[in-house]
Amino acid sequence: MLEIFPAIDLKEGKAVRLFQGEMASAKIYGEASEFAKKFEDLGAKWVHIVDLDGAFCGKPKNLAVIENIAKTCQLKIQLGGGIRDEDTIKTYTDMGIDRLILGSVAMKNPAFVKEMAKKYKIAVGIDSKNGKVAVDGWAKTGEIKDLELAEMFQNSDIDAIICTDISRDGALSGINVEWTLQMAKHSGCFCIASGGFKDKNDLYALEQGLKDNAMCGGVIIGKAYYEGQVDLGWVLKRFV
Incomplete structure (x- = not known):
């Protein structure tokens, strides 16, 4: 099974996309709530939202917009x-x-995350950046390796792991299928691939990889949708 997560990245209340997490690279696409409605109309079951301002400052910064999406x-x-x-x-x-x-808190305090x-x-x-875990809006890279952190959550109660290859994020270069499977x-967890989704070939490759390993997973679709590189309606009909 492959779940589809169309994405909305929030910066100052607007839907934007970044390149490799650089805030200065932000391209504004429009009102976040309008995109959420489009995703719903196309048949999506989920929307993946990231409060970019919150990620950088360490506390929620787009509460009103997020609450509006939840209500509407x-x-x-x-x-x-x-x-x-x-x-x-x-609150959320x-x-x-x-x-x-x-x-960020998962790397700094995994015990807290397991308790939550x-x-x-x-x-x-x-x-992940060069195999190491990045935190605080990707502004810092720690010493812990990505696979080591994943192992810490074996047999825990978490719902999923969202694994982002920063080098591919916003680059439309294709998702890192093999790394996602690793x-x-x-972790032994349901993993959602993030970073670099390009086209339907990514979907087929990830779907086959999951099938070969008797696993379920998901994929986040962001820039490819906003730049018109993928027909999200077709994707949702095929995979949801």
């Missing part, structure tokens, strides 16, 4: 960016957010 569409929402404590998790859960992504996963629907975001094997 029926999509399940997977949300990350600046979620570092239980109060923020509870009370808002109706279905799954919350913990990234017992109470809330939690995904771990593992963002992350799934090391």
Whole structure:
């Protein structure tokens, strides 16, 4: 099974896309709520939202926009960016957010993430740069290796791991299928591929890789949709 997650990256309330996580590269595409509605109309079940401003400053910065999306569409929402404590998790859960992504704090305090996963629907975001985990809006790279961090969440209660290959993010260069499968094997978790999605060939390759390994997973579709490189309606009919 391959789940599809069309993406909305939020910067100052607008839907944008970055290149390799650089805020200065942000290209504005329009109102986030309008894209959420488009995804719903096309048949999506999920929307993947990242509060980019929140990721960089470590606390929520686009609450009003996120709450509006939660109220005005029926999509399940997977949300990350600046979620570092239980109060923020509870705020978003009370808002109706279905799954919350913990990234920086997962590297810094994996025990906290495991504890939160017992109470809330939690995904771990593992963002990799040259095999090392990047944190704080990808502004810093730690010493821990991506596969080592994935292994820490074996047999935990987390819902998923979202694995982003930063070198491919926003580059339309194709997702890193083999690395995504390695992350799934090391964690034993449902893994969602992120970074570089280009076209339907990525979908076929990931689908086949998951099938060969008797695993389920997902993929995040961002820039390829916004730049008109992929027919999201066809993708959702084929895979959802």
